[in-house]
Amino acid sequence: MAASSVVNDERIIRRIAFSQRLSRWDVKFSPYLYISPFIIVFAITGLFPLLYTAVVAVHEWNLIGGQGDFVGLDNFAFVLGQEKFWIALRNTLSIFVLTTVPQVIFALVIAAILNNNLRAKTFWRMGVLLPYVVAPVAVALIFSNMFADKSGLVNNALALIGLDPVAWHSQVIPSHFAIALMVNFRWTGYTALILLAAMQAISRDYYEAAMLDGAGRFRQLVSITIPQLRPTLIFVIITATIGGLQIFDEPKLFDQGGTGGADSQWMTITLYLYNLGWGQLDFGRASAVAWLLFLLIIVIGLLNFAISRRIASNQT
Known part of the structure; x- marks a missing residue:
């Protein structure tokens, strides 16, 4: 009897130990x-x-012939x-500034207004999301007609108040402004x-304490x-x-x-990449542009992260 009780106790201890081990494994590995x-x-x-794009970027590669010889960094040097690459980089940074900065500022103001006790607040909150639902093609067609150089709605409105028409498709800054307005129209409500x-x-x-203090x-x-x-x-700034x-x-x-315009007035890096890849069928150089854009996004993203953290910490 004593021997059997000892064996049973050992089995119970082993079961408890095994269940405890399973529990530890569950805590450690279940989140992954x-x-x-x-x-x-x-x-x-x-x-x-x-990673595959990185492989393509160091080879001669076209749509018809496929993979060619290994060329190392020659594609990057060519780009x-x-x-045109530097023009595309200038255009991309210009449009980026005209979209990101106003988008975050206006989105913050709209969110602060919608956070108040408004009548039909659900309607207004859903309303700001409607531009995001509209297809990009429809938005681009509407805005390109609005900003037409000769008979566009914007130029007609400028003529009514005595201002000269603007060549929205021929000049650099006006074209960037019009494109940035399209982007902000779609994404400000979502942000x-x-x-x-x-x-x-x-x-x-x-807020109650601040109101008592007269803020x-x-x-x-x-x-x-x-x-x-x-x-x-x-998060919003990074995205x-x-x-x-x-x-x-x-x-x-x-x-x-x-x-991107007759003189590449508004050609961005992604549009330049598209023209290289599907216009000239040169996937090697297009992949090099893609990796340069990837590195640019990382650098600017890290700068934005550092600046936004510093500004936010100074506010506290």
Whole structure:
């Protein structure tokens, strides 16, 4: 009897020890199991194309002949030696500034307004998202007609107030402004809803204490709302940076040619990449442009991250 009880106790101890071990394994490995679908999909659709593009960028590669000889960094040297690449870089940075900065500012203001107790607030909150639902092709066609050089709606409005018409498709800055307006029209409402969701999570006690101290709405926005939105603002700025540097649809559809203007007035890097890849069928050089754009996004994204964190920390 004593021997059997000892054996049973050992079995119970082993079962407890094994269940405890399984519990520890569950705590350690189950989170990675839950996020594994995203990692797998990202590896297939994101990481693999990125690495494959790096391979293509160091070879002669065209659509018809496929992979050619290994050329090392010659494709990068060729791209960096082209004047059109630097024009595209200038246009991309110009449009990026005209889209990202106003988009974040206006989205913050719209979110602050929608955060108040408005009548039919659900209607207004859904209304700011409507431009995002509109197809980019439709937005580009409407705005390209509005900003037509001769008989566009904007130039007709300028003529009514005695101003000279603007060559929106012929000049550099006006074309960048028109394209940036298209981008901001589509994405400002979407960004505003992200900021609004973050504002809803801020405790109302802060605002009540500020109102007792006599702080107005603008002071509450600067001293309470913006510091509390620091993580969300960093996310919004980073995503706006990536989207602004990868802009393609609006410049492509701004005119019927789709090449970025007769003198490349609004040709962006992505449009230059498209013209190299599908216009000249040179996938090696197009992949080199893609990697240069990838590095540019990383550099500007890190700068934006550092600047936004510093500004937000100074607000607190």
